[in-house]
Amino acid sequence: MDDRVREHAETLVGWSTRVEPGDDVVVSVSEGAHDLAVAVAEQLGEIGATPLFTYSSGETGRAYLKASGGGDGEAPSFEAGEHELALYEAADVYLSLGGGRNTAAAADVPGPVRQAYRRDRQGVREARLSTDWMSTVHPTRSLAQQAGMAYEEYREFVYDAVLRDWETLAKEMDRTKRLLDDGSEVRVVAGETDVRMSIAGRTAVNSAASVAYDSHNLPSGEVFTAPYDTEGEVLFDVPMTIDGRRVRDVRLTFEDGVVTAFEAGENPGVVAELLETDDGARRLGELGIGMNRAVDRFTDSILFDEKMGDTVHMALGRAYDANLPEGESGNDSAVHQDMIVDVGENARMEVDGEVVQRDGSFRWEDGFEG
Amino acid sequence: MDDRVREHAETLVGWSTRVEPGDDVVVSVSEGAHDLAVAVAEQLGEIGATPLFTYSSGETGRAYLKASGGGDGEAPSFEAGEHELALYEAADVYLSLGGGRNTAAAADVPGPVRQAYRRDRQGVREARLSTDWMSTVHPTRSLAQQAGMAYEEYREFVYDAVLRDWETLAKEMDRTKRLLDDGSEVRVVAGETDVRMSIAGRTAVNSAASVAYDSHNLPSGEVFTAPYDTEGEVLFDVPMTIDGRRVRDVRLTFEDGVVTAFEAGENPGVVAELLETDDGARRLGELGIGMNRAVDRFTDSILFDEKMGDTVHMALGRAYDANLPEGESGNDSAVHQDMIVDVGENARMEVDGEVVQRDGSFRWEDGFEG
Structure with missing residues (x-):
């Protein structure tokens, strides 16, 4: 494992979220964030916290939203999942590991559908924000491309910004x-x-x-x-x-x-x-x-x-x-x-x-x- | 999307788990099962069910278990996460989409650690089994290798077995x-x-x-x-x-x-x-x-x-x-x-x-x- 990936994970669970033994931690893993998820798993094991990994993907999101698409031009309505609410309500810490494979993965979802989804899921978002939550990204080629940077150059950039005093x-x-x-x-x-x-x-x-x-x-x-x-x-x-x-x-x-x-x-x-x-x-x-x-x-x-x-x-x-x-x-x-x-x-x-x-x-x- | 992937997803939510509008569905996505997850997301959107995607990885599992490793040769003990329990207890349906990238990803986890983990998480497993659960796999190159088969040959094999009358x-x-x-x-x-x-x-x-x-x-x-x-x-x-x-x-x-x-x-x-x-x-x-x-x-x-x-x-x-x-x-x-x-x-x-x-x-x- 790249030392910087491990240091990133150490910073996340140590400095950033102060994870303690017995904490129930939700780790959201984006399509390209697998390596950071592995490093976080290692840290949580050392501490004695209990992880649950969720999967965050622009492509599953797009497929779901486009298929939900109302009909006759009407925006659909969404239910906040009781299971997802229960998950966050019982969690102590939420770690979002961003970094996908295509920043435009959900670009063709109609605006009204997107708005309805955001509005109808506000309760889920509130439950997540009531944990000790933290957002970060694992450097992926897609993010490097978005930045107009070479992959290695982008990785340097990310770790310079993340691994600070x-x-x-x-x-x-x-x-x-x-x-x-x-x-x-x-x-x-x-x-x-x-x-x-x-x-x-x-x-x-x-x-x-x-x-x-x-x-x-x-x-x-x-x-x-x-x-x-x-x-x-x-x-x-x-x-x-x-x-x-x-x-x-x-x-x-x-x-x-x-x-x-x-x-x-x-x-x-x-x-x-x-x-x-x-x-x-x-x-x-x-x-x-x-x-x-x-x-x-x-x-x-x-x-x-x-x-x-x-x-x-x-x-x-x-x-x-x-x-x-x-x-x-x-x-x-x-x-x-x-x-x-x-x-x-x-x-x-x-x-x-x-x-x-x-x-x-x-x-x-x-x-x-x- | 490959028609067979879509048919696989249709079979999963239609014939297999009879997902209904409003159902809360947990979809466990293995490292290599992304494409099937996208197809399942589409089906759930059409039905009007609410998915939560979890991430299943031999590598995060290995990292967590090896880091948890007791000490002085003693097996560690694990807590069943209250958050994970709450998730399954509130879920109607659990879909496990297998298909990783290395069937030996966790091969070096010591047996006693593995045993302790299985034992200590029995409650989580029971909660999962009390949903309308279903296990399937998305054909990956790793599974083709395990089978000693070419990738396309293996995909034919899987869909012949899955897409039956x-x-x-x-x-x-x-x-x-x-x-x-x-x-x-x-x-x-x-x-x-x-x-x-x-x-x-x-x-x-x-x-x-x-x-x-x-x-x-x-x-x-x-x-x-x-x-x-x-x-x-x-x-x-x-x-x-x-x-x-x-x-x-x-x-x-x-x-x-x-x-x-x-x-x-x-x-x-x-x-x-x-x-x-x-x-x-x-x-x-x-x-x-x-x-x-x-x-x-x-x-x-x-x-x-x-x-x-x-x-x-x-x-x-x-x-x-x-x-x-x-x-x-x-x-x-x-x-x-x-x-x-x-x-x-x-x-x-x-x-x-x-x-x-x-x-x-x-x-x-x-x-x-x-």
Whole structure:
């Protein structure tokens, strides 16, 4: 076994999810993630935890969804499986090992079917999110292709981003967290973007790739909060792939916290579908600030792109409980779709009118010009 | 998609498990069974059932078991995962899609670890067996290799055995079922085998590859019952692979229903491990009579071999409830290991002293010589 695969698995069950003896762990294995699944199995055996492996495949998903397809143009309805709910409700930890063989495997599933499926399975998703869950990917050739990279080059990239000294990065990110926790309003200005949002009363998450930090991605390396009352314009200038379809230059106009107009430079229908999912899909659920400088290029994978230094991202849809005061519910939706703004040049972020980041440099970093 | 893969999936959810709208279905996908999983997903979507896909891999199993390995030569103990139990308890149907990439993937797991795992997970197995479950395999190159066959040749073999007119075969098998239901004692004589067992009060299963027939294998094509009070000698002369290790010419001596001596021509340790699992592992749980003449050669896969015409098989370990009077429990064990006797030549089977099969021909078949 490649040492890096083993280290990846060690990080996942050790640093990231703190698996303990006797824990019941669900391990979701994507089509191309077999090798990482084997390494995770080894770690869980050593710890004395009990795994159940599930299989995640764009192709089985597509086949199921297309066959379920309503009829007469009507969207089908789906039942949340009681068996799947029972599985997650009894689980302590959920590990999602991404990495398929074709990022466009489900590209031809009609939007309304996709939306109905997301909506009808919200209970299953909530049950999964109530575990100590963690998402990661095993580097596959398909993801390398998506990134426009050679396979070995891509593997280097992934392990550089994943196998970090997370404790040291957590200390640095804590500075950003404190800025956001102390602030009431954030403004992001970058090119054609000029947007303000309230963050008063919300708690930022120092997302250091561990459930101990309320963080659920490996790699992580971002600080995020749950904004509201968004006003202004955002141009998401980093291209991305949503449900297998390429989207670029999405422009959203917010008034009173709600998207009132949108444009997209490619596949605007994807954005329209997203916004139509439910009421919460037209509000922001997250503002995130990328701080993992090992992610040094865009690879058309949100897991990595949104962590890149010199970027901020905003998500339409569901807010995370960790950002909210105890017992308060934030923006609710069946979707959570991140989109990214490059803030490396001609850009600034203000908290309560004070510039805290300019052209990608934070105010405590060399080269920062307030 | 290959038409035969789709027909296989149709048979599985239609004839075999009678999946209905709203059913919660667990689909276990082996490393090499992806294509069949896609076809099953399509069928379940059409019906309106809800699938959860699990991942079954000899390599994750091996990694987990070897890492769990006790210490100081002691066998480890395992916990039955509450999450896995909850999954099966809430499921209506369980489909096992076998077909890996290496039949010896877990060959180096120590016997005591394997035994402990089987024993400690008996509850999980019972929960799975309480669903409408069905085992099948997708033809893989690994299974073709195990069978000593070319890949295309093996695929023909598998689909010939699986895509049968099951209703017609069920009618023929019903004759054998009635013979066993009406009888009290079976005697099998073949070469060095001469064994008697009681079947009084037991009900034979006409195993026509459908839960509607209390049958749980696709392909099937056997009639089986749960014998007791076995006396005599059996030479299982059909070679087989158990837990990745080749076993041949296993000879068992039964007295008062219990194995009192054994020999094996290769890997006797595998048989010793099996017998040591628990008390029930030393008694027969099944006598089966192969009747699927589309299975026309041994392929070193018990799913097929035990269904072959001109064979009978006996299993050490667990008896199936379907053979027992309501409320009565039969032989109980963590194992159920089938082994096969060739009865094509110099062989006869008697029920209550009457010859019902000679040299593979049943008494209602052409060529039968009483």
